[in-house]
Each structure stands twice: as structure tokens, then as C-alpha cells.
Amino acid sequence: MIPFRKMHGLGNDFVIVDARPAPLPLTPARIAALSDRHHGIGCDQFITLEPEAEADVFMRIHNPDGSEAGACGNATRCVAHLLMAETGRDAVVVRTIRGDLPCERLADGPHGTNWIRADMGPPMLGWREVPLAEAMETLHLPIDLGPVSDPAACSMGNPHATFFVEALDGLDWRALGPVAEHHALLPERANIGFAEVLAPDHIRVAIWERGAGPTLACGSGACATLVNAHRRGLAGRRARIDLPGGALEVEWRLDGHVLMAGPVATAFLGRFDPAAWPE
Template sequence: MTVPFIKMHGLGNDFVVLDARTMPIPAMRPIVARRLADRRTGIGFDQLVLLEPSDSHAFRMRIFNSDGSEVGACGNAARAVALLHGEPAIIETGGGPISLEALEGGARVDMGQPRFDWDTVPLAYPMDTFAMPVGWVEDSCTLENPMAINVGNPHVVFLVDDADAVPLGAIGPQIEHDSLFPERINVNVISLAGPDHLRLRVWERGAGLTQACGTGACASAIAAIRRGLVRSPVRVTLPGGDLQIAWSPGSTIMMSGPAAESYRGSFIWDDYTTGAEG
């Protein structure tokens, strides 16, 4: 079976999009996603995006990380899909419905309302999510007292003096897999760059260091706004570029930023499923 794909990216966070809305595609399994994600023997991506029919919304978007795990939301992928779809739509995701609209060179996405309760992040046990009384140490770097937020998937946000100086590749996996987080966690480190400007780096659960993370930008802007550090809308600068996040307490999260199609191609499904288990 030959399966067409579309390679896209949002600020360098790259995706393979499979469109199963009109063409049946076999059930996605973690090992198949991992094989397709391999940048040497597969196509290569941070996330795989599977578009499917929906009974309640325009269509359904499912997201698989490069390690094969399925997640509820991905802001950069949502912008890419908005650009691909071309028309305003409300779509179904594992993190809840979101609305999206293509713009010139990108998209605006309403990511819904953030969740702050410990059991909706979720955490393993009750804790103040505004300033969690926990910390992690890697060599001479200490990350402590983060804010925990669910914006379709779970995040912790640490305020640091210099986001670029944090050894996130070393300490990120330690936090991601901590038993405090039963569904693992995305790890964000932010530093202030102005009254409405943040610098951000993200360790994404199941994908590692990426050039950009849309939900991470949302969580980080919300954390900084709630602590009175910045005002909305917030410019969030990631290694791959800038996103604009607008939010106020009680409202939904509006994310705007670029997305682009890289190329189109196809692969033989059986090449990535032969001998696959799980």
C-alpha cells in the first residue's frame, strides 16, 4: 500500500501529515511511528499528524511523537494543519476541540482554556501548581518551583535567568520521567526579555529538544502572565523563531505564528510494518 504524506513545519518543529479523511490508512502503531520518525531510515519528524474523519467536528487530528507515544495537542502542528486545510474550522483533538484559521504564511489557533488543578495536569498527588515545592538538580543547574499547566497536554514552566544556559538536554529527561508526572511532562525554561517578551526552550516529552513547541509557548506565556512578569499579548522567542500568545484569566488561549509546507512524497506502508510488534 502506497501512502502519500506531506512534510510541514512550524518554526522548525517538523511534522509528517497523513490524511486519512478520504483515503483509508491502517491503524497507526507506536513502532510504525518510530520507524517513520527515524531521520536516517525513515522520513524523519518530531511529530506525526494523522487527520481522520470526525462525527462531531470538521475532522480529527491525532498526534504521535517520534518515540511513538500519542499526545493530546500540538500547537505547531495545529498551525500547519490550518494552513493545509485553508478554511476556518473547529477540529477534534485528544486534548479537546480547538478552532483554527489560516493566515498569510501561518495560522491563528484558539487552543481552548488552560487547566491548573493538580489532577487535570495531572500530578501524582495534590500540590500547589502555581509554585510547586519541588526541584531537580543536574551538575550545577537547579530547576525549582515551577508552575504546572495543562494546555491540551501537560507542562511545567521554570523561570530562569538565562534559558539558553540551562543544560536542558540533560535535566529535561529527568523531569519528564519523574514519578510526580504519571503521563510524563513537557519541560519549559523561560527567561524575561522584556515586558511582553519571553525567551523559551522546551524539552518535549517523547520528542526531546525541538526548535519550537506551540503548547510550550502557550504554557510559558500563561505562567509568566499569572505571575505578573509580562503582559498579554506575549512574544515568545524559541530557537526556531517567534510565536504570539494572547491570554487573560478566564479566557481561551490564542496562538499566532508561521507554518510552512516543505514537500510531498509517499512511502510503502509494508516497508515500515514488516516484523513490527506493538
Template sequence: MSRPFLKMNGLGNDFVVVEARSKPFAPSAEDVRAIADRERGVGCDQLVSIEPSARADAAVRFWNADGEEVGACGNASRCVGWLLMEASGRDEAVIETRAGLLKATRAGERRVSVDMGEPGLRWDQIPLAEEMDTKGIELQVGPIDAPHLHTPGCVSMGNPHVVFFVPDAEAAPVREVGPLIEHHPLFPEGVNVGFAQIKARDRIRLRVWERGAGLTRACGTGACAALVAAARRGLTDRKATLELDGGELVIEWREADGHVIMTGPAEVDFTGTLP
């Protein structure tokens, strides 16, 4: 059974998007890994399916490249929002995800804003294995008396994030430390690991080791988490431009309702048929 797909990306964070509103799509973890394989499959960071929804324009499911289904993916939500708006001709779309309903709106030519909802800031929302203040948790990397990295912030954006603040994001040990922290016992569901350099009150350079996908060119929920973690510590204002390897996102943590708004591009790369 062949099935058409769209290859899309948000700042180089790439997805295979499958239309499943008329025909159900239920890939096994093995299927997901085969599709995501960059040498033998289509190749992607995440697999995304668009499914019918009783309370939104569509429901969306996300799988990481390792085959695990996850609750949220910011860049993919932006891409799906753009597709739904193009199809309907409207300037907004509502997407149902495991993490809740997300609203996407047009923000210019191939630019989309997504309301990612309120961040989860309690230790049991992340979740952590034990109670801690998520503004700065007790976790360090390196020698006890002079750790290289310490006291990161934690935020849930429908998926778990830990954010280390570093003097130089380019020099941060993302590949070395990322996998260690991703599987640290403090994070029972694993965690996405951000390395954030504060450049100004409205600018953050961010690199992300993504749970189940590794070092990615951009992580939308990671950008949201980094801005929230920075603003909670007073390191930045509540709105900033996030510089990711693949480009820039504008993130705002609204004062009025506590929601996080992510704005950035959505691109279609090519279409094809899954084997």
C-alpha cells in the same frame, strides 16, 4: 500499501502529515518510530493524521517520535488548520483533537491563529501525582540549600507542561535536566519541560524538552504554557512574543474567556509517499 504524505513544519518543529479521511490510517508505535527516524525514515518530531469528524472540519491525531499518541500539538494544529483552510477557501477551520475542538483562523500570508482553549491549572488536570499549587510546585534540581532550578509552574494545554523560570535560557541545562524531569514520578503521564527567560513584560525566550521527542526547535503548546505560567506569577502581561529556537510565536491568554490564542507560521516542506 503506499500512502502520500506532506512534510510540514511550524518554526522548524516538523511533522509528517497523512490524509486519512478516505482511507483509515492506524500506525503501530513501531510504524510511528520508523516514519519519525531521521536516518532511515522520513524524519519528524510528530506524525499527524487527518481523519473524518462528525463535529468539525476534520479530526486530527498526533504521535510523538517515540511512538506514543498524544492529545495536543500546537504547531501541528496550526499546520493542519492552514491545510484545511487552503482546501476549503475559507478563513477558518475547526479541528477535533483528543484535547477538544480547536478553531484555526487566518492571520496573514501562511500565518494561522489557533484557539487552544482554556489552560488546565488544577493539579489533577496536569496531572500531578499529588495535590500542589500549580503556580509554583515543590520541585527542585541541584543541592537542597542552593538548587539550580526550583518552584516551576505547571499548566496543561491538553498535554502536561512544567515551566522553570531561568536567568538565561541559552545557558539552561535543557538536555541534562529535561529527561530527568520528563520521567519524574511527580508526573504520572510524563511532562514537557520548558526553560523560560523573561526578557520583558511582552517577551519570553523559551527552550523546550518535549515529552517523547527531546529538544525541539519549537513547541506550540509549550509556548502557550510558558506565557500562562509567567502571567499567573505577574512576570509578564497576558500577551507576549515567545522566542523559540525556530522562530517566534505570539501567545495571548485572553481575559474575556480565559482561552489561549497562538499565532504563528505554517510551512510545507515537501511531499512524498510512505513506504
């Protein structure tokens, strides 16, 4: 039996398993079955903790379809919270396939001890880095879906495209999201954001997540939203990002790094038998 922990950041939920003591028999098909909300445990991303000599942990991220993802901000904060509980420290480093993500606990002010801030690193803004299918400026993509058009793109370790809209209410973004995710300009698909800028320091966004669909929150998506809004001249370098599951605080520092802060929570603990799931 393999122990797991179900955690979430603003409802963006994860199954987290610990493969540091020994490798686990987890294939993409098995991860997809375990991630299914009707027949498995259910999650937005499946997270495996692996040993890492040069950081506190290596975090491997899988989408619920079994594909591997490069970044997940809310999962990073959840894993950092676990490591802080293990070590008694208020600062840890989580390594991903994108690189090292330093995290710290925010104990002052109204946040409480369950607020974690992650340094998500600098955004990647070149067309090859997103990536796009052909050379073009990433600030304006020639994608027109009728109700929405002209998104901006960047990568936060995974590709993001952000549509800016006058109002989210009444927009059928759940229908538009999968169309944009699979657009020919996005060869690796992308997380799709629909952002309503309420003020230079306040943005409301809904995100269709690549390989997962609509989620209550997406940390890397919140970061991409602020980056793209600032590049368009719609927002400052720091803002509250309201998602369906709650609010994150995001800052794009002058040194290029994007910081993202918010709460984390544990929902429950459990065990599963890997032999009961497809290989």
C-alpha cells in the same frame, strides 16, 4: 503507497497523512520507525487526519516514540492551513482528543497569508488536570534539579512544567529536560520549558518535549509558558515567545482561552510503503 506531507511551524516538524478516505495501517511501532530521523522520514510529531462529522477534521497526534499526544499547537496550525487551502475558507475547526480548536488565517499586517492563529482553549490548572502525582498547588512544584527549581505547571491538553531562569545562555537544559520529564511528580511525563522573561511582553524559552526531546518550537509549550509566567506575575496576558526556531505570538484572553499565532510551511511531499516498516 501512502502519500504524506512534511510540514513545520518554526522548524517544529510533522509528517501528515490523510486517513479521511480510508483507515491506514499505522501501528505505534510503524509510526515510531517512520518518525526516526536517521532511518525514517523524521519528525517531531506524526499526524493523522481522520474523518469527523462535527468539525472540519479530526487530528490524531503521535509522538515520535509512537505514543499518542493530546495537543500540538504548531501541528494544529499546519493542518488548519491545509484545510483552508482545500476549502477556500479563512476559518476552520480542528478537532483533537482535547476538543475543538478553531483556527483562522491572519492576512492583515506583516504576517502574510501563511500566518495561522489557533484557539488552543483554556489552560487546565488543577493538579488532577495536569496531572500531578499528588495534591498540591500547581503554581509552585517542589522539584529541584540544582541549576533549576520551583517550576509552575499547567495542561494545554498535554502536561507542561515551566522553570523560570535568569538566563538561558549557559544553561544545559538538554540535560535537565529528560530528568524533569520523568520526575515522580509527573506520572504522565511532561513537556519541560526553561523560560527567560526579557520583558512583560517578551519571553525566551527552550522546551524539552515529552517523547520527542529538544525541538525548535513547541506551540502548546509557548502557550503554557505565557500562562505560567502570567500566573507568577512575570508577564502580561500577551507576549512574543521566542523559541529556537523563531517567534510565536501568544495571548491569554480574559475569557480564559489561549490564542497562539505563527507561520507554517510545507517542506516536501512524498510516499512510503507501510509494508516496509515494522508492525
